[in-house]
Amino acid sequence: MQPQQPQGHSYQVVTDALIRRVGPPPHPRDPMQWTNYLCPVHEADGQHHNPSLGVRYDPREGKTWVRCWAHCNDEEVLERIGLRVRDLWDRLPERDPNQQRSNGIHGQRYGVAERRALTPVERAIAAARFPILNKPDLGAQTGPAENVDTYVYRWHTDQIEGAVFRMRTPHEHGYAKSFWQARWTGTEWAKGGFAPIPWKLTDIREALDTGREIFVCEGEKDVQAANRAGLIATCNAMGAGSWTPEHAKWLRGAARVIVVADRDRPGYQHAAKVADTLIGTVGEVRVMQARVGKDLADHFAAGHRTEELEPVKHLDRPHPQRFREPTTRVRTRNR
Numbered sequence: 001m002q003p004q005q006p007q008g009h010s011y012q013v014v015t016d017a018l019i020r021r022v023g024p025p026p027h028p029r030d031p032m033q034w035t036n037y038l039c040p041v042h043e044a045d046g047q048h049h050n051p052s053l054g055v056r057y058d059p060r061e062g063k064t065w066v067r068c069w070a071h072c073n074d075e076e077v078l079e080r081i082g083l084r085v086r087d088l089w090d091r092l093p094e095r096d097p098n099q100q101r102s103n104g105i106h107g108q109r110y111g112v113a114e115r116r117a118l119t120p121v122e123r124a125i126a127a128a129r130f131p132i133l134n135k136p137d138l139g140a141q142t143g144p145a146e147n148v149d150t151y152v153y154r155w156h157t158d159q160i161e162g163a164v165f166r167m168r169t170p171h172e173h174g175y176a177k178s179f180w181q182a183r184w185t186g187t188e189w190a191k192g193g194f195a196p197i198p199w200k201l202t203d204i205r206e207a208l209d210t211g212r213e214i215f216v217c218e219g220e221k222d223v224q225a226a227n228r229a230g231l232i233a234t235c236n237a238m239g240a241g242s243w244t245p246e247h248a249k250w251l252r253g254a255a256r257v258i259v260v261a262d263r264d265r266p267g268y269q270h271a272a273k274v275a276d277t278l279i280g281t282v283g284e285v286r287v288m289q290a291r292v293g294k295d296l297a298d299h300f301a302a303g304h305r306t307e308e309l310e311p312v313k314h315l316d317r318p319h320p321q322r323f324r325e326p327t328t329r330v331r332t333r334n335r
């Protein structure tokens with residue numbers, strides 16, 4: 001019931017991240033004693049070293065200590081394993097912005113008042129216990145970026161507004177993905193953003209007309225997966241964090257919207273924001289997630305069905321919501 005992370009959580013997070021980056025320690029010891037790992041800053045070159053990054057847990061402070069005996073910078077050490085300084089404490093990773101920062105970061109944990117101030121998305125993230133995933137080391141770039149898909153954004157009139165270009169760049173150990181967007185001037189693509197319209201507006205209009213449910217995903221790849229499963233789906237350009245109330249306006253009056261959250265922190269934050277902009281303007285909002293993997297594409301790829309999506313704890317509020325019957329739109333089933 002408590003959103004506070006359990007004792008030792010920070011030690012788990014830090015050692016998991018280190019093991020992924022530099023491998024397990026040759027001489028593991030009790031968490032309360034220093035265990036030496038290879039330092040991800042000065043010993044991660046694949047050569048033999050006597051490990052010089054000490055890690056130990058302090059249960060009294062609920063803190064994990066990380067120290068390179070060769071004096072590498074602490075923050076740089078953490079950065080190399082995908083962590084931040086606050087990950088050294090057994091507490092929620094996000095501080096409530098409404099709370100004063102008067103306590104500083106040293107050894108302070110959430111007080112009762114702060115716990116009460118947690119938002120649903122903070123609770124959801126805490127409950128999900130996401131692993132700290134490091135970006136895989138892809139090595140050096142081995143070739144130019146190539147365009148692997150283009151997602152065209154059109155107005156409900158079918159007029160082209162802009163596009164998102166999905167790129168991949170070959171590296172020694174795989175591909176790096178990236179996106180860029182451009183606006184259609186009528187004659188050519190002008191690099192840069194475009195009007196905040198959801199993808200597949202004509203599908204959204206169809207859902208509004210027929211009362212079908214609309215799935216809101218985090219990216220175009222998931223929308224395509226949803227479409228293949230026979231669903232009406234949409235997303236905003238440029239992924240998590242880029243949904244605005246302007247996008248939400250286009251869904252007003254929908255019978256039911258299912259927000260599919262990617263299973264990571266930005267994904268939960270994104271889904272919460274999408275849901276917040278829709279509640280009260282559509283019949284029902286659910287916040288669901290893949291049963292396996294990270295997103296809807298993974299869910300379907302693993303052979304799961306739409307009905308097997310799982311509600312996101314703390315974000316999904318399935319009880320009947322205020323339903324403001326859309327007055328301006330008449331549902332017609334024969335179109």
Ligand SMILES: [Zn+2]
Pocket residue numbers: 039040041042043052053068069070071072
């Ligand atoms: Zn070091």
